[in-house]
Amino acid sequence: xxxxxxxxxxxxxxxxxxxxxxxDDDEPTTEELIEMLRESLEDVKAGRTRPVRELxxxxxxxTAEDADPS
Numbered sequence: 001x002x003x004x005x006x007x008x009x010x011x012x013x014x015x016x017x018x019x020x021x022x023x024d025d026d027e028p029t030t031e032e033l034i035e036m037l038r039e040s041l042e043d044v045k046a047g048r049t050r051p052v053r054e055l056x057x058x059x060x061x062x063t064a065e066d067a068d069p070s
Contacts, residue, residue: 028064 028036040052 033059 022024040055043049043051
């Protein structure tokens with residue numbers, strides 16, 4: 001018998017979205033976004049804010065595209 005697979009809420013949500021629509025290769029996955037944010041945090045700690053500003057701009061553009069009803 002297979003052990004019960006335990007997933008976090010984020011993993012379950014990711015699975016639901018993955019089932020509904022194929023991933024667009026032009027957009028980063030959730031895991032890639034999380035890793036980019038972690039790297040950006042390290043940049044901020046080192047005093048470099050430009051990479052963070054660029055990442056946040058990209059995220060705003062992506063969320064605006066997702067929110068666009070057309």
